[in-house]
Amino acid sequence: MANPNEHAEGMMGEHAEKEYADFEARVKRTIYIDHLSPVVTRQVIRAALSQCAHVVSVEFVENYTIPYDIPAAALVELDDESQARSAVDLMRDFPFIIGGMPRPVRASLARPEMFPDRPSPPGSKMEFLWLKQGDPEYDGMSKLKSLAKRQEAENMALIKVKY
Numbered sequence: 001m002a003n004p005n006e007h008a009e010g011m012m013g014e015h016a017e018k019e020y021a022d023f024e025a026r027v028k029r030t031i032y033i034d035h036l037s038p039v040v041t042r043q044v045i046r047a048a049l050s051q052c053a054h055v056v057s058v059e060f061v062e063n064y065t066i067p068y069d070i071p072a073a074a075l076v077e078l079d080d081e082s083q084a085r086s087a088v089d090l091m092r093d094f095p096f097i098i099g100g101m102p103r104p105v106r107a108s109l110a111r112p113e114m115f116p117d118r119p120s121p122p123g124s125k126m127e128f129l130w131l132k133q134g135d136p137e138y139d140g141m142s143k144l145k146s147l148a149k150r151q152e153a154e155n156m157a158l159i160k161v162k163y
Contacts, residue, residue, distance in 0.1 A: 016122040023112070023119055028081045030110035031088055032061075034073035037099035045076060048098045052090050053083035061114070075110055084109060 033045070042058040049055050061073040078084050090096065091107035098105050112118055120126075131138045 016119070019119050020122055023115075026077060027110050027112050027115070029056075029079065029084050030075050030077045031084050031107050032073065032075055032110045032114055033091070033098070033105050033107045035103055035105045036072055036074060037103075038072075040074075040099040044099050045074060048096070049076065049078075049087060053078045053087045062116075075114060 045058050046055045056077040056079060058077075059075045061075060063072060076087075078087060088107045088109055091105065095104035096107070097103070129137075131141055
């Protein structure tokens with residue numbers, strides 16, 4: 001007789017694989033748009049892209065490096081991968097302005113790491129380590145930490161100048 005735990009694990013594995021395959025398909029039909037005006041809404045993006053694609057959903061990307069709620073980028077899911085490619089090509093070839101601001105937006109095909117709700121790939125495991133002074137990776141992490149602090153200070157200075 002088969003072990004019920006093995007059967008349940010197999011079903012969970014199949015579900016995880018299907019969920020990740022669905023996510024990968026969603027990534028292929030999604031574009032990333034940045035340099036958006038702060039006044040851009042979902043409806044404005046839908047209207048702007050309606051000339052070349054059918055918009056399924058719009059999700060603004062939250063910028064965690066600043067304390068202001070300024071939507072500067074969005075993930076826009078379209079009907080299929082060909083629409084996503086043609087929308088990116090259109091925005092790359094012509095100055096595509098969304099929201100009436102004089103700066104054109106930039107577009108690229110989305111990548112999995114851009115999605116805050118991405119599932120873990122099936123079979124992947126995460127490992128966390130505490131680093132102590134003297135560990136081989138400690139110096140590299142210290143440099144990354146100071147770089148992140150400097151970039152945060154630069155972002156805040158730019159925002160204060162702009163607003």
